[in-house]
């Protein structure tokens with residue numbers, strides 16, 4: 001699909017960041033606030049395979065998961081007006097970075113390791129890359145992954161925000177940037 005010509009207001013918004021920072025939760029709330037369509041790429045992958053992510057990893061392996069992740073991001077990133085939450089590993093693929101940075105507004109949702117590790121107990125069950133790994137190992141992954149998120153249009157530090165507050169923060173920032181970029185009357 002060719003989408004050049006989309007104005008900044010029409011471009012889809014992509015939420016990136018490490019597993020568990022709140023991309024799915026905050027993205028869904030943001031979509032409600034901005035009256036946009038919400039797409040969670042992991043949920044779309046689960047629909048396509050008709051199984052949960054841990055089963056996809058187990059049965060088909062990570063490579064198959066990554067290929068489907070790219071295919072779906074390619075589709076949704078070229079549509080207008082979506083709020084798209086991608087998985088925390090999506091930006092490891094350069095093609096996905098390029099697609100999102102070119103076609104969408106990319107928001108990096110960040111929390112510190114100190115805040116993140118308090119959440120670990122609610123995250124491990126359905127995230128195959130966390131399961132069975134030591135805290136030290138997970139910290140290394142957390143730090144390694146930061147480099148892939150450095151390509152973004154805006155970064156939001158959301159450590160101290162409840163999900164609803166984080167969504168308000170993002171919505172306010174987006175509206176402000178849309179005002180700044182609004183065409184001026186002649």
Ligand SMILES: Nc1ncnc2c1ncn2[C@@H]1O[C@H](COP(=O)(O)OP(=O)(O)O)[C@@H](O)[C@H]1O
Nearest residue numbers: 018019020021022023024025026122161162163
């Ligand atoms: N701002 C927040 N504060 C506290 N917990 C949160 C917040 N945002 C999300 N959560 C919780 O953290 C877990 C992971 O959230 P999720 O949206 O699935 O993250 P991601 O999509 O980035 O992996 C969920 O249990 C969710 O309820």
Ligand SMILES: O=C(O)C1=C[C@@H](OP(=O)(O)O)[C@@H](O)[C@H](O)C1
Nearest residue numbers: 018019020042087088089127128
């Ligand atoms: O970081 C990753 O490699 C992954 C993150 C997960 O999504 P969330 O970031 O939404 O947890 C999911 O795509 C899969 O378990 C792999």
Ligand SMILES: [Mg+2]
Nearest residue numbers: 023024042085
């Ligand atoms: Mg998610």
